[in-house]
Amino acid sequence: MKLHPLMLALAASAVLPVTFAAETVTPMTPDGVASYDKIRPQADFIKRVEMVPMRDGTKLYTVILMKKGTKNAPILLSRTPYDAKGAFERTGSQSMREVVDVMDVEFVEDNYIRVYQDIRGLHNSEGDYVTNRPLVGPLNNTGIDESTDAYDTIDWLVKHVPESNGNVGIVGSSYLGFTTLMAEINPHPALKAAVPQSPMVDGWIGDDWFHNGAFRNINIGYTVEQGTAKAESSGIAVGAGDDYSRFLEAGSTGDYLKKWGFEHYPFIQKMVQNPAYNDFWSLQAVDKIMAKQPLKVPTMLVVGQWDQEDSYGAPAVYQAMEPKDKHNNMVSLVIGPWRHSGVNHYGYNLGALTFTGDTAREFRVKYMKPFFDHYLKGAPDPKTPPVLTYATGENHWNVSPKWPMGTPKKLYMTGNMGLSFNPAADTNAHDDYVSDPAKPVPFIPRPINMEDPFQWKPWLVHDQRFASSRPDVLVYSSDVLDKPVHIMGAPMVNLFAATSGTDADWVVKLVDVYPNTTTEGAAQGAVGPEMTGFELPIGIEIFRGRYVHGFDKPAALTPGKVEHYRFGLPNVDHVFLPGHKIMVQVQSTLFPLYDRNPQTFVDNIFFAKPADYQKATMSVFHSSNVELPIAK
Template identity: 85%
Template structure:
């Protein structure tokens, strides 16, 4: 049969896109199009974007992602300040597992419905942004907080996502760990499980903003970026130079803030106007809030042993809520060999350390996903261990019934810069150094760029020999160990010290010193260079002297008076091996990570004047009346 040419032309035109079929294109046809749909018909997933209404009418931008054909499925929710749209648009792949972060792959492949939501006021959500928005109560009379927003979001999801089985889990790290915990305050009945990772819990005691009263300069840029243009303001004015020089030349941290025009940012003002642990901070502390709440949601708390941002939160919440876990099966604590948020990435190594495979994926597959599967899909009880920790030094996972597992044993600073398990007997003994605010001890070798992830992420495992050779750092160590020492818990510092000034900071480091005569190669978790003499920090913490008699009661120190400073180092599971040494380092600055203490008492260190910064002679005492020591949680 012969087909007329006109019929062929009509048939061909019917196969063209509608725009071509409907309109004639001329040289002056506008070339702009409204949008392009990257999700092609062959994609193996469905992606929906919804503006979910909250009880006050504010709508939050929410991305719902699932494999095609998903039904009767659980929802895994993350509430984020870090751009839900960008988190689900990183590639043009038509395969769902290539669209999500590494931590999400196992879930979307197993027909979980993955939901990401911008918190109010940021990115594509409506409303006003308040950093770590306080829970409704004395600090918040609006009736709206992250707990109510989580409740309203979950309520909408289970009613409007037809593919759901009506069960929701919540997960996320850092700020997302904070929003995960907030969802557990008066939780929606559909919230069946939570896995807060490295959560922001108490920003003054030991998470992002302060540590024991010392301010963390590193977060100034973060604050400006998140508080400008709905978190789109990361292009801020600073000079391309060593951060050590940048902060030192500016003067006080307040001077630095003024120099770059940050002083009127509301959250910067909240920080600088509330330097002590008043109700402003204590009433926001999530662990204290959860301690008063009934335990309704099975919770897996996760943190990295070398978390450089939020090492405090997860163990603090565990301590607060674990007593409510009647059968020791609803609350668990996980400490892995990771940096901040490292659980969600690749856990083969950290800095110079290497581990036995991908420890992060191993944990996610073997422990975290079965935890969610049980509560959200009805899978058999995986019998999640109450405590799961990774023993660095020997590189293996330990399952434990409680935390801490170690029993406290004091190791004392002693004569000739030694460490001993025997208490000192001398009537008077001390070592001293001069702390000069004009030459503070850097927290890593210079030049320093705290925005450089290659410096920032692994800084807590950096070889400490750069610091231990300084005259303003005291170094104490044991003899070579003839048997292993296994610690499981948070070492407790008891430092007896005095200063010739009227204020001062105290930095204590617990260090594992590798043998100086041999290379242990790959067998002990080190790669990239020889381990000979390596000084591996296991815990580094700072304490601001003015708070020695109460975090809410700053006061000048009496010059040359011996005070007892007590504070914890981060939680750790580590084995000091035979042939190694245990070391303790003491110093008075950790710059520019923490602001400089002028060593002269002023009401507000943020606004210290140049004349306030003075040298001070520091004495660290180790005698019978003032026995400086660290209580090591030694496991049997």
């Protein structure tokens, strides 16, 4: 058989060696090159890097990504402390959908222009970094803040990105949730929609730094990493081992800071010098700020039901903004079955729990993207639900007109360690336990490594049987439920308690106890037989006793005096199913996540001395209750 001449030529070329342009090299020619452009001509996208000027002359590193051929497209912006350069380097692929994070895929495939920017002072941006930079005002006289930087950035983008249609949306979680909210204060006219996810709102009341006055040791490492070398450092150098032992052996948190050389970091000093809720914290509280702002930007607030870092912020901002939403169409709230920032990842499961498919992607595709499409692209109104929550236990989404939906009903702690919707017969009766700061209750089973994401991210759904068997944890349990109990809101704790000491911490956990069988657990989507008897925390919160008469008024407790401690658990949509039990656990330590209360009043717990740490007898009275927001 004769071959066509063209085929012969092709066959010959297939075996020819590849040749390059001749370059002069010698055996000692240096083998390094300055850089390599990962984006090849065959890539289906365009990437630009710009140094965007702010009003004070500071330039912020900004990465712009879009598909080739993009025209008349909206801009989706995120302002981050976590390295904009790396936001589009997930792989070295030439496909745009493969270089972005999973949260961005649906947007970039629909011709959105995706923009990430380093906030000032971090990574490749110029300027000075200030953690949660306060708004211009009593705490900030510089004339610039995250609000002005967002305004200047949006102004530059709509003028210098010719492929855009002039409409900008902003989105982000955690610190990026904070910068998203800041952009809504005196917003640029081109900012048409915002989705703050798990935003840092009030770092003292219930977000990152403290919870009701109790300091969160977990954030020491974060503060050091963010505050070193423009956040380009390699982390803290405490080594491997059990954080429980490491913090306990150091003594107070102040001793720990000094031991590891962290005490000189400015933001650590800001926290140490402001342990109470003074102006430093209250004037920065974003929910208080947003309550004073007119509604100009349609806003979808998002939080995970088991958010281990910022459970407070989104619901608090919703409560601040919603009263001004006269037509119930400018502000919405979403509570999903996720950990912190879980909305932007895969939502199939959390810890031992499984859900009905990828709940995070389902929300992004069905609700979040249509929300942005409407305001940025002129798509039809998707009729965004005023409130969207995922009913864990039954595993389905609920649409509601408002939040909370439940009506408070008190569940009392009664005799024989019971729980009842009927008040206890003797409200003067009490149950006691001894809290020993030398043997604090761990927040998860030991050994503990708070830097380990596999321990940290799902800790709020960890089986509580490890704690409920301890003698320093009171356990109250209902009878087996014969019908479902559906709660929609933030359960409120009314703890009537006394201590033999002069200070105390109080930890309350609301727990769903699974039946001790495999059949029912599997029917509810549990992950195999390990869910039998599982004690699933629905909400966990702490309250530092010295603040019982005012967060700005720390004072010693009177030994033996009964005080009323009232505080909220996280917002949830959960169904306690028939066959389950409702449990409440009460303890006084949650270590080393939270610093130890010495149980002897000192001016500043960061500087407590070894002799200040004393055992104390804690008494919980049967007038104590948890108000469950029960849905009709």
